[in-house]
Amino acid sequence: MPSHVHEVSRIYNIACIPGDGIGVDITNAAIQVLNKLSSTLKTFEFDFKTYDWSSKAYLERGWYMPPDGLAQLKTHDAIYFGAVGWPAVPDHISLWSLILPIRKALNQYVNVRPTRILQGTKSPLEGCQVGDLDWVIVRENSEGEYSGQGGTSHEGFENAVATEVAVFTQVGIERIMRFAFETARARPRRKLTLVTKSNAQRHGMVLWDKVFYEVAKEYEDVETDKMLVDAMTVRMVLHPKSLDTIVATNLHADILSDLAAALSGSIGIAPSSNLDPTRKFPSMFEPIHGSAPDIAGKGIANPVGAFWSAAEMVRWLGQEKGADVLMRAVENVTARGFKTRDLGGERNTKEVTDSVCEEIEKLVAGQEA
Numbered sequence: 001m002p003s004h005v006h007e008v009s010r011i012y013n014i015a016c017i018p019g020d021g022i023g024v025d026i027t028n029a030a031i032q033v034l035n036k037l038s039s040t041l042k043t044f045e046f047d048f049k050t051y052d053w054s055s056k057a058y059l060e061r062g063w064y065m066p067p068d069g070l071a072q073l074k075t076h077d078a079i080y081f082g083a084v085g086w087p088a089v090p091d092h093i094s095l096w097s098l099i100l101p102i103r104k105a106l107n108q109y110v111n112v113r114p115t116r117i118l119q120g121t122k123s124p125l126e127g128c129q130v131g132d133l134d135w136v137i138v139r140e141n142s143e144g145e146y147s148g149q150g151g152t153s154h155e156g157f158e159n160a161v162a163t164e165v166a167v168f169t170q171v172g173i174e175r176i177m178r179f180a181f182e183t184a185r186a187r188p189r190r191k192l193t194l195v196t197k198s199n200a201q202r203h204g205m206v207l208w209d210k211v212f213y214e215v216a217k218e219y220e221d222v223e224t225d226k227m228l229v230d231a232m233t234v235r236m237v238l239h240p241k242s243l244d245t246i247v248a249t250n251l252h253a254d255i256l257s258d259l260a261a262a263l264s265g266s267i268g269i270a271p272s273s274n275l276d277p278t279r280k281f282p283s284m285f286e287p288i289h290g291s292a293p294d295i296a297g298k299g300i301a302n303p304v305g306a307f308w309s310a311a312e313m314v315r316w317l318g319q320e321k322g323a324d325v326l327m328r329a330v331e332n333v334t335a336r337g338f339k340t341r342d343l344g345g346e347r348n349t350k351e352v353t354d355s356v357c358e359e360i361e362k363l364v365a366g367q368e369a
Helices: 022-041 055-061 069-073 091-097 099-105 170-185 204-216 229-238 250-264 304-316 320-335 349-368
Strands: 011-019 045-050 078-083 110-116 134-140 144-153 161-167 191-196 223-228 245-248 271-275 283-287
Touching: 011 022, 022 045, 022 078, 022 304, 022 320, 022 349, 055 091, 069 099, 078 099, 078 304, 091 099, 099 283, 110 170, 110 250, 110 304, 134 170, 134 250, 144 250, 170 191, 170 204, 170 245, 191 204, 191 229, 191 250, 204 223, 223 229, 229 250, 245 250, 271 304, 283 304, 304 320, 320 349
Parallel strands: 011 045, 011 078, 078 283, 134 245, 191 223, 191 245
Antiparallel strands: 110 134, 110 271, 144 161, 271 283
């Protein structure tokens, strides 16, 4: 076979759930970039199947996922998710009808949210430059306040009582800790910060602390420290260089990762991965931003978070080179000033997407030259 001919080694079946609002725009952009990546590298392909499990469809038919929806997702290698949420549907209905059941049923107990300042972007923190803020937040993705335990009594009356039970298990805590320590060990600084609120939450959070220090004994090469969640917000703003890998509960990490995204320049660039580390079920990849109904359909949404999430998916599938090419292309484009308005630029979604596709071609051509 001639050296310039590439043999396709793998076809990946990807389930796409665009969802609502700008979720549709950024999913389309991600598919375009992923197809360009695969057609340019020629070492793998994607077979996308789109599922219309949107709020608009819910309002028309009364459901988000069909009864066999989870079974359909299990047939794929990975899931790409846009965003869910629309003003006409209460958020707790859209969330508990779609993304949370997927995370739970597919054993996606780890949520990974990397954060750093990309080339050409600017942090709102004075003097914070590229390289100064480079974090990975490891979020427990199955327990805590998101476990769905609790209820409401006397609903609709003035004496209504609602309980939200935060559930923490030894097994659940230990497995997320091991993942966090392995993540920290694989990074250059080998540093892990635990975030809890064990001074006030004296049961679940104390168990988190206890398990953390027990597991830490097996990772003597990883530097550790601990922060209360309220103090952590201060440290993230005032001393970003002091942090590297962070592990926190479902609720705390959800909040902190939004702050982290804002500190890195925009929530529009932040990715996330919902992982089943056992790989028995497909993992799911999504930007952390919402559906943004106020800008939906205007073609101005920032697709960078979608591209970064797509790169994380490519990496999880085992295509390291493809993931590296995609992220390099994204940063080359932002470095040239091709940015959407949330990053201080003037480009729209399509212009940024097309530029990333062109950059992928240039990078691969340069590698093959």
